[in-house]
Amino acid sequence: MNSKKSGNQTVTFQNPPVILSRCNVVGPKEGDGPLKGSFDVILHDTYDGEKSWERTEAKILERAMRGALEKVNVPSDSVDYILAGDLLNQIISSNFAARQMGLPFIGLYGACSTMALSIALGSMLIDGGFASKTLCGASSHHDTAERQYRLPTEQGSQRAMYSQWTVTGAGTVLLGDSGQGPRVTAATIGRILDYGETDAGNMGAAMAPAVADTILNHFQDLNRHPDFYDLIVTGDLGSVGLQLVLDILKKSGLNINNFSDCGVMIYSTEQDTHAGGSGCGCSAVVLTGDILNRMTSGELNKVLLIGSGSLHSSLSTQQGESMPAIGHAVCIEK
Amino acid sequence: MYNYVIPAFIIGGLICVAGQLLMDLTKANITPAHVLVSFVTAGVILGGLGLYQPLVKIGGAGATVPLTGFGYTLAKGAMEGASSNGLLGALSGGIQAAAVGIAAAILFGYLVAVVFNPKG
Amino acid sequence: MPNSNLRPPTINVTPEEYKQMTEKISPKPTLVKNTIMAFLVGGFICSIGQMIINFYVMYLGLAQASAQIAGTATLILVGALLTGLGVYDEVVKVGGAGAIVPVTGFANSMVSPALEFKREGYVFGVGGKLFTVAGPILVYGIVSSIIVGIVSVLLK
Numbered sequence: 001m002n003s004k005k006s007g008n009q010t011v012t013f014q015n016p017p018v019i020l021s022r023c024n025v026v027g028p029k030e031g032d033g034p035l036k037g038s039f040d041v042i043l044h045d046t047y048d049g050e051k052s053w054e055r056t057e058a059k060i061l062e063r064a065m066r067g068a069l070e071k072v073n074v075p076s077d078s079v080d081y082i083l084a085g086d087l088l089n090q091i092i093s094s095n096f097a098a099r100q101m102g103l104p105f106i107g108l109y110g111a112c113s114t115m116a117l118s119i120a121l122g123s124m125l126i127d128g129g130f131a132s133k134t135l136c137g138a139s140s141h142h143d144t145a146e147r148q149y150r151l152p153t154e155q156g157s158q159r160a161m162y163s164q165w166t167v168t169g170a171g172t173v174l175l176g177d178s179g180q181g182p183r184v185t186a187a188t189i190g191r192i193l194d195y196g197e198t199d200a201g202n203m204g205a206a207m208a209p210a211v212a213d214t215i216l217n218h219f220q221d222l223n224r225h226p227d228f229y230d231l232i233v234t235g236d237l238g239s240v241g242l243q244l245v246l247d248i249l250k251k252s253g254l255n256i257n258n259f260s261d262c263g264v265m266i267y268s269t270e271q272d273t274h275a276g277g278s279g280c281g282c283s284a285v286v287l288t289g290d291i292l293n294r295m296t297s298g299e300l301n302k303v304l305l306i307g308s309g310s311l312h313s314s315l316s317t318q319q320g321e322s323m324p325a326i327g328h329a330v331c332i333e334k
Numbered sequence: 335m336y337n338y339v340i341p342a343f344i345i346g347g348l349i350c351v352a353g354q355l356l357m358d359l360t361k362a363n364i365t366p367a368h369v370l371v372s373f374v375t376a377g378v379i380l381g382g383l384g385l386y387q388p389l390v391k392i393g394g395a396g397a398t399v400p401l402t403g404f405g406y407t408l409a410k411g412a413m414e415g416a417s418s419n420g421l422l423g424a425l426s427g428g429i430q431a432a433a434v435g436i437a438a439a440i441l442f443g444y445l446v447a448v449v450f451n452p453k454g
Numbered sequence: 455m456p457n458s459n460l461r462p463p464t465i466n467v468t469p470e471e472y473k474q475m476t477e478k479i480s481p482k483p484t485l486v487k488n489t490i491m492a493f494l495v496g497g498f499i500c501s502i503g504q505m506i507i508n509f510y511v512m513y514l515g516l517a518q519a520s521a522q523i524a525g526t527a528t529l530i531l532v533g534a535l536l537t538g539l540g541v542y543d544e545v546v547k548v549g550g551a552g553a554i555v556p557v558t559g560f561a562n563s564m565v566s567p568a569l570e571f572k573r574e575g576y577v578f579g580v581g582g583k584l585f586t587v588a589g590p591i592l593v594y595g596i597v598s599s600i601i602v603g604i605v606s607v608l609l610k
Contacts, residue, residue: 009462046454048394052573053454143454152570154537155587156546156562157366157555158357158488161481195469196477199363205476209465216464243479244472254467273479317363337508338499343516346500347493353551353592354492358483366554367548367587373555374595382602395504398522400496400555401527401591407593412603417610424603428596433601439564439588443536447568447580450538452551 009214013127016173018182019131019223019248020074022288023067026140026169027058027168030277033267038289039169040067046143047169049061054088057141059088059169064288065101065135068174078176080131084123085114086100086139086280087166087319088148091208093139103135112236113190114138115171115284116307116328120187121164121173123330139171140279149200163201164238164263165273166254171284173292182295188220188329190214192311200317204241204263204275206306211237212248213328214306218329219254223310226256231293231299234327235283235307236263262286283307292332301334304311338394345393349373349400370401377405406420414430488550495549499556504531526557533558537565563587 006009007193023040030044040065043056043112047222050056069076082101085108098105110117115138122134145166148151175184193210211234219225224230237245240263249256262283263276287305294300312323353369377400380386386406389397397403408428415427429436467475506528512522533556536542541554542562546553553559583594 023547139465143452147570151365152452152566152583154452154540154543154562155366155566156543156559156571158483158547158550161483193463193465195467195472200365201362202476202480205480209463209467209472212465212467213463244475246466247475247479247602248472252464252470335504339508340458342504343497343501344522346503347497348553350490350492350552353496354489354554357589358485358488363574365560368558369551369554370563370587370589373593374591375598378554378595378598378602380460382599382605393500395507395525396500397495398505398526399500399557401560402555403526403600404560404591406460406558407594408599409602412599412608416603416607417491420607421604425600427603428599432595433470434523435526435530438473438530439534439561440522440584442531443564443568443584444566444580446534446538447572447584448576450569451537451572452566452569453540 006071009191009216009217010186010221011124012222013123013184015127015177016185017022017123017126017177018179018181019292020176020179020181021068021072021174022172022292023064023071024169024171024285024288025064026084026170026285029142029271030167030169030266033271033291035266038293039285046141053141053143054092057086057088057093057139058145061097062095062100062137064139064170064172065137068135068172068178072174074174077268078102079133079135081122081125083108083118083136083204084137085109085118086112087145098101103316106110110307110326110328111284111309111311112280113307113326113328114228114280114307115287116235116330117332119173119175119184120189120328123184125185126175126177132177135172136175136221137170138280138284139170140166140168141283142166142168145279155263159274160201162204162205162240162275164276164278165267166237166274166279167266167277167282168282168286169285171288173288182292182332182334184330185333186283186331188218190327190329192324192326194322194324196322198320198322200312200323201276202240203310204238204245206310206323207237207325207327208241208244208248210325211250211308212245214329215249215253216254216329218304226254228256229258229302229304230260231291232256233305233306234261235305236276236278237261237308238263238278240275241308265290271279286304295332303332305330305332341392342394342396345389345396346399349397349402374405375399377402377427378409380407381409404435407435492550492552493547495545495552499553499558516569529557530561532564537562538569560588560591589600
């Protein structure tokens, strides 16, 4: 009856949606990093001429949305749905970007897992026959996230060695029911897991159990082995969370070698971000830049992206609550 | 001109080290605000017990510039007010003694906030 | 905590084990370096304060007590200005508590939220946020000083 669902948490697509186009915009710090060659637009400063960082974030998300359409000359009215999300309260960046697009809009909140979540849902809409084209995206901005979740940007503080740096960036992919390009063949929707981490600075540690759980379920549900993939890449665990996921998987009987993390890839160690990048924009710009470039060039053929999100708020942290986290996996094959 | 500069350096440095240990050795979630609040309160208590006065004598600005010094000023004012005006003096003395600091912080803080924009 | 009817986590690690794993892997602050930097930066700011006070006494003829108050006000101005120029957060990054604990750090903690929330208006943004950190400091400082004053009345 339900032939598209495999096991407990995974869906496999019968007509796998195609990634027709992609676009990303990043801030100056990301544009200085090791992946600078893979970005479409690099801002010169974090305001980019806007009067607030919130406006800048909405603008770069809109620019990434339009960019993905323009690259393949798809008129915007042929897109059935926009699926997007960000970190700000009431996902204002996505709402404001979608206000300019005039298309049916599905706002998502999955914290830093949003990019994987939007691709998973966008693919389900297409394979389910509810859409022929969906535009999936996510954004974050270092300074809007700092002032919402942590301290004002000019307030002096020493960041913990395990803390991460929110990426300024927006990335989008245009999915279609037919055409040329890499295809989204399966998706595993994660469960919320909370292993009791209360330190909001240590997001990698908060997210690692949920991510490991999704990875294990993905392989169980599809009866696959990690060697099936050329690259298994997590969204923004950072160096601490990456090590923790590998340790959890080892204890659960799974050894993975071809493993990386967008948060670790996006900055070099000289950029002094401590444990690496984070934020919705992190996996969005690394996927739409470096990873899909390497798929196009033939270096990678099968990639599993696991978006990782920590679903706390600054309020819940102040109240001493631990951080629930989630991981969503999408399988992209050439 | 250079009177007290070395003692100020040493005492001030040591008080700041106490703050650094408070941040690094306790559980996370200790923000600068928590450090500052603890230091003011500690200054008031030490001032009330008469233990901060010797530090000011030895270290000069090394003891008055850290926020413990602000707490000490509040406590000293409250105790002086109490001895001259009783309970009313206990209420007003602290703020009176610290009035210049508070007013300067509000005035300069407001002006800077109006003139500048955050750089990020 | 999760309801026992839920499908248990697939990962083979208990929260207790995980806590130990996290503590082992998460890097610790560089304590020795941080302490030395806090001492140097904090000592430096305080000795600048002392020189300002000495200057006020020697060249402006202020009494020691007035010079001390004027010196504190001057440092507050410097801390506020450096915050506006976007420099002070870099000083704290290096100096840690050495730059947070002096009054210049107090000025930073007042100005930075006010600066940041100016977009949200001059009443709630600047006026309100000026006291995000200064408010708690004044509340705890003043309340505890009043208690000290009352105790000293009672002991008399």
